Amino acid sequence: MRHELALASALSISVLAACAQELTTPDVESARPETLATSQSRSLESSPFNNQIILRGDGSGLVKFREPDDADKIVYLDVKVRHLAPNTEYLLQRAVDTTVDDNCTSSGWLTLGLGLNPKTILTDSRGFGDEALFRNLGATPVGMTFDIHFRVIEAATSAVVLTSDCYQFTVRE
Incomplete structure (x- = not known):
């Protein structure tokens, strides 16, 4: 048994x-x-159409840079900044370099916002701020690849407080 x-x-x-x-x-x-x-390639997280941009400097930040797979050619920029001056307005800027070599040499800074309208990022009493921005790339040729880097400046003084490394981006079809 x-x-x-x-x-x-x-x-x-x-x-x-x-x-x-x-x-x-x-x-x-x-x-x-x-x-x-x-x-x-179908994932929203896949490069070269989407990036997680890390910002470093006086504080820290992150830009979730997304171009959905649709016909609109709109890039969404979800921005989070931390440990900056409290109750202060900041602006997110980008510069692009069409020589794709992972070396961002451009200093032609464009202030980002809601489409063509610049939008500030306001920090709270702890120095934290979040903002949902977007940029329409309708005039940019499909498939165009470029180096891109970002910075955050204080709106009142234009002092640079955060910067990113160089990233590559390709405009989605």
Whole structure:
């Protein structure tokens, strides 16, 4: 009787282990490189159409730079700044360089906002500020790639308080 019980227990454990292995094993179709590439290119997080821009300096910041896969050619810029002067207005600026070499040399700064209208980022009493900005790229050729970098300036004095590294961006089709 004990032998039968031990055999039944071992068989049950083997069946459970086999089922667990089946559940965690990826199917062949989803593991193919072309399938992975397709799913990644559809993701809003995939480069070169989207970037997480890190801002460093007197405080810190992040710009979620997104161009959805649609016909509108609008870039959304979700900006968060932290540890800056409290109750102060700031502006987000960008400069682009059409020589794509990961070396942002342009100093032609454009203030970003709601379309063509500059919009300030107001910090609260702790020096934290968030703003949802956008820019229409309708006049920019599809497929154009450029180096881009960002900075945050104090609106009243134009003093630079945060800067980014150089990133690459391609206008989505």
